[in-house]
Amino acid sequence: MFKSVCLTAAMVLCPLAANATESLLMQESTHSVQATADKFVSIAEGKGLNVFARIDHQKNAQGVDLALRPTQVIIFGNPVVGTKLMQCSQSMGIDLPLKVLVSEDENQKVWLTYQNPHYLKTLHNVKGCDAVIEKVSGVMGALTSAAAK
Template sequence: MRQVWRLMMLVATVMCAGVAARADDVQQAAVDQSFEAVKTAAAAAGLTEVIQIDHARLAAAEGVTMPPARVQLFSDPALNAVVLSDNIRAGLDLPFRVLSFDDRGTSALSYTSSAFLAQRHGLTTASALVDFDDRLNEVLSQLTVTSPRAVSTKGVEPDFAVLEIKSKYGVDVSVERLKQAVTAQSDTIWFGDIDFQAEAASQNVTLRPARLLLFGGPAPGGVAMAEFPAIGLDAFCQKLLVYEGEDGNAVLIFNDIAALARLRYGRSIEPHDLLNQRLFATFRGAVE
């Protein structure tokens, strides 16, 4: 009788695992479908693809399980130049980005609106904000698979969730030292960087030096996103903006992961604080 009971339990366990695996496959397929729909719509709108990152698959390759989540960044250099002319710090939230992710079994899309940029960075150029949403809506209005939703702006004030470090070096030297520090970490992937000053020059717009560095850690990022997949819009790919300050030395700004988790979920966990501490230590060690 015990052997029969054990056999029944084994069969039930295998069946439950099979059901869970099929559910995971369905959720991943739904996220992939919405991701591809965004990618197609962005291309149709004439936006330039910058990077795409598959959070869950990268994390899985490092042995970390998290819900399906994929982010993509696409750009309009002319619009970027106008926004950055208003406030260079807005580069932390550029270029356009959309996150496709599984939200408790439902495929979801998240994006950052001009309202978020305006409140976080004190933007005042109304025409640029209108153009920002118009260009983004060219993409989002084409989507039929999943209804996109903007990140909440409730409680977002100037410099909300922005962490800052002042460098003792100029922008170029700071970027090189930061890249060396980041790539020296065995669990981190370097995705690239965007030279906003050069991009603006191509549009006949003069900007102070400013570069956006893009990198991420699949394993620690996957742990931090396991219960909080929506934060993948702003983290892992981690964004670090390095721009020229008033004294000629670089200023570094980056996202407070714990604060962004609280914005989206009303709470944060220890891994978010630990990642903030790790980023601070890495960046300060490179530029101070």
């Protein structure tokens, strides 16, 4: 199952922005958070992407005696692609490397969530990088779909 989510500072504006590019994209996984994150990392590394960090928010919460459903963030990317995006709009650097959130919701469903590259293009006023944005969009969709199955 694949769905998009509209998240803005003023959630009330979402219905007004129905035609706008969705900021976050989500893919439901058939696996646990741990298994989904492990699979995502394995697939990403197998495609030659660098995995820079993996943050286990649940473990960090437990370390300060707080409860949190399983939640991990994987930070990954390709310096060649990232550099090309920053050459088109240097402010893209705030959203690079790319990230995917793997989390369990209140209904025990597991989701992979990531920023829509087309949204980032608009957010950062990226010009002249349409092919790179399309490539990143395709890779993100393929990675999350493969990790979810």
